[in-house]
Amino acid sequence: MADLPPTQQHKIFDSVTAAEQALPLGKPQKLWVSGQKEAICLVRTRKGIFAVSDVCPHLGESLSKGTTNYLNEVVCPWHSYRFSLFNGQECDNRTSYLKTFLVEIQPDGIYLTL
Template sequence: MDWIKIFDSEEEAARELPLTKAKQIELNGRKICLAHTRTGFYAVADACPHLGESLSKGTTNYLNEVVCPWHSYRYHLISGAECKNRTRDAQTFPVENRSDGIYIGMPENS
């Protein structure tokens, strides 16, 4: 696992990505949807598994899901599971809040 630092602190992360918002970042050539919910920061592959729209253009909800802006498919930010099993799961990436910043774990072969 390749751990990539994306913010120097949780405070910086919260300034850059307000609560309930998502944004696209690029790591190791991959587009990632970074989401901020009441339970923390989460990362999933940005392309919706249904038809490929950017999940970072969507919203988050109180169930810890990111909602695709095209067809409202909902993906759980921890497991990646689509809430009604209509399509394959979204790929998730671990996020760690360390003393020196926020990191995302990327598989070494990605």
């Protein structure tokens, strides 16, 4: 059995208020994490803060250039593929899932686990 890499937890905001100020509701934002090759698409909706891979698995466009909808999906700006922010599944199963990342609100800030 292969060894799994250690979990990396990164503090991305000092508080919920800081997150709300930096992340407009429903507007995806690109986040680069030190030491990572790919960017993260960070989104705040009424259901919480979500993090998914920023690269659309269909043709590689940046999802942070897209939009979100009332179903808590991020919508790719190129071909309107829609991905669940909860599990990364494309709504019509036309392409592979997005990688999702855990976002946790803790007393001392908001953390992203890679």
